[in-house]
Amino acid sequence: MSRLIVVSNRVAPTQEGRPAAGGLAIGVLDALKETGGVWFGWSGEIVGEAGEPVIEKHGNVTYATVGLSRRDYDQYYRGFSNATLWPAFHYRTDLARYDRQEYAGYLRVNAMLAKQLKALLKPDDIIWVHDYHLLPFAQCLRELGVANPIGFFLHIPFPVPEMLRTVPPHEELVTGMCAYDVLGFQTDADRQSFVDYIERGHFGHVSEGGMVHAHGHMFKVAAYPIGVYPDAIAQAAQQFSDRKPVRALREAMRGRRVIMSVDRLDYSKGLVERFQAFERFLLNAPGWHGRVSLVQVAPPTRSDVQTYQRIRQTLEGEAGRINGRFAQLDWTPIQYLNRKYERNLLMALFRMSQVGYVTPLRDGMNLVAKEYIASQDPADPGVLVLSQFAGAAEQLPGALVVNPFDLSQMAEALERALSMPLEERQARHADMMGPLREMDLSKWRDAFLADLGHVATAATVTRNA
Ligand code: ADP
Numbered sequence: 001m002s003r004l005i006v007v008s009n010r011v012a013p014t015q016e017g018r019p020a021a022g023g024l025a026i027g028v029l030d031a032l033k034e035t036g037g038v039w040f041g042w043s044g045e046i047v048g049e050a051g052e053p054v055i056e057k058h059g060n061v062t063y064a065t066v067g068l069s070r071r072d073y074d075q076y077y078r079g080f081s082n083a084t085l086w087p088a089f090h091y092r093t094d095l096a097r098y099d100r101q102e103y104a105g106y107l108r109v110n111a112m113l114a115k116q117l118k119a120l121l122k123p124d125d126i127i128w129v130h131d132y133h134l135l136p137f138a139q140c141l142r143e144l145g146v147a148n149p150i151g152f153f154l155h156i157p158f159p160v161p162e163m164l165r166t167v168p169p170h171e172e173l174v175t176g177m178c179a180y181d182v183l184g185f186q187t188d189a190d191r192q193s194f195v196d197y198i199e200r201g202h203f204g205h206v207s208e209g210g211m212v213h214a215h216g217h218m219f220k221v222a223a224y225p226i227g228v229y230p231d232a233i234a235q236a237a238q239q240f241s242d243r244k245p246v247r248a249l250r251e252a253m254r255g256r257r258v259i260m261s262v263d264r265l266d267y268s269k270g271l272v273e274r275f276q277a278f279e280r281f282l283l284n285a286p287g288w289h290g291r292v293s294l295v296q297v298a299p300p301t302r303s304d305v306q307t308y309q310r311i312r313q314t315l316e317g318e319a320g321r322i323n324g325r326f327a328q329l330d331w332t333p334i335q336y337l338n339r340k341y342e343r344n345l346l347m348a349l350f351r352m353s354q355v356g357y358v359t360p361l362r363d364g365m366n367l368v369a370k371e372y373i374a375s376q377d378p379a380d381p382g383v384l385v386l387s388q389f390a391g392a393a394e395q396l397p398g399a400l401v402v403n404p405f406d407l408s409q410m411a412e413a414l415e416r417a418l419s420m421p422l423e424e425r426q427a428r429h430a431d432m433m434g435p436l437r438e439m440d441l442s443k444w445r446d447a448f449l450a451d452l453g454h455v456a457t458a459a460t461v462t463r464n465a
Pocket residue numbers: 019020021022023024026262263264297298299339340341342343346365366367368369371
């Protein structure tokens with residue numbers, strides 16, 4: 001059997017008890033633990049000069065990680081990946097900036113990582129590359145003569161062509177993406193945006209089965225929505241329900257309802273709008289004062305990128321203002337915690353809450369939404385209030401779907417969720433558990449790798465013909 005090589009910028013922490021906040025690390029770790037293989041990427045460390053990869057084996061996963069120099073980190077990660085691509089791909093062109101030197105650094109680091117990986121490769125390896133940091137990675141490997149199958153999965157949205165064109169080197173980036181054998185997206189809308197870019201720009205055409213012919217290559221383009229393991233989550237949520245932090249929250253709430261939100265502290269997550277909609281709900285529904293709190297867990301992320309510093313300040317201001325306006329001596333409306341928690345503990349917190357409040361302005365999938373549903377007690381489940389702009393909205397029809405730019409609608413949805421009769425909650429929960437089980441994390445991985453296997457075999461046959 002071929003060995004699976006996963007490549008991503010962020011690699012999950014190798015030590016127990018160090019939670020990774022981020023859908024990629026969570027999803028890939030769960031998926032890779034079962035198949036075994038190699039996980040190659042950035043160690044998370046800034047070093048004097050990038051050296052040879054450090055190899056560590058934990059269970060059946062071998063971690064091969066490299067440090068980045070300060071210049072590489074600034075240009076490739078902090079710069080082009082997170083100050084250009086991330087905002088533009090999340091439709092925040094107002095926050096995106098472009099710097100040619102940072103883009104040169106992005107290409108340089110991709111080439112450097114490809115060279116490091118090449119030294120570890122065997123002829124039978126299958127390579128699966130993840131996320132926006134590594135769009136040109138296959139092209140770099142091909143230039144080094146690597147002929148192995150290479151697939152790519154984008155965890156974040158792929159923007160419509162008009163939006164993509166705001167990123168100055170868009171054409172070069174898409175040309176690089178065409179060097180993969182399979183391009184996977186979270187939703188069909190993302191897949192369509194890529195196809196539109198190719199077709200409208202006359203770079204190529206799409207034939208049957210999602211095969212794209214462009215820039216002299218033939219590759220498959222499809223949607224593979226990432227999932228979770230709902231039964232394992234349900235079990236963990238139940239088992240951890242009696243842990244100290246969960247008990248502490250339950251006791252502190254003294255019978256009050258809990259609206260629960262968990263996100264990285266990212267402007268794409270719609271946290272400011274979410275707090276303001278909660279404020280509007282409190283204004284509209286004074287009967288709920290003292291009877292419900294919003295618990296927002298949001299660990300800082302990318303805190304050396306300026307736009308992230310600003311969102312943090314704004315949010316702190318909003319939490320303080322709203323609490324100052326409504327708090328009573330024995331009631332704090334918003335509990336705002338800037339920290340990570342062990343994943344199983346988060347699932348137990350989801351289970352003890354009555355509402356999951358997940359309202360990103362734009363999100364590739366949003367695993368938290370799926371985790372929230374999976375964590376619930378089917379006999380007395382909470383209600384999910386979910387943004388229509390999360391990829392997960394396509395798959396969770398039982399959620400109360402809202403437009404996160406409409407504060408009044410979100411406020412009404414909170415009131416409806418808090419007052420929803422048990423039967424309706426049960427029915428909505430059951431409607432969502434089916435699709436969650438059918439499209440779980442192993443389906444995501446297996447569907448992608450099966451397509452990569454087929455396309456790569458066909459490509460080899462064509463090359464040798
Ligand atoms: P993103 O990939 O943009 O961060 P997702 O919702 O897809 O968004 O994935 C986030 C993942 O990180 C989820 O699995 C979630 O449980 C985890 N996570 C988010 N916040 C925390 C936190 N405070 N502590 C631990 N894990 C977190």
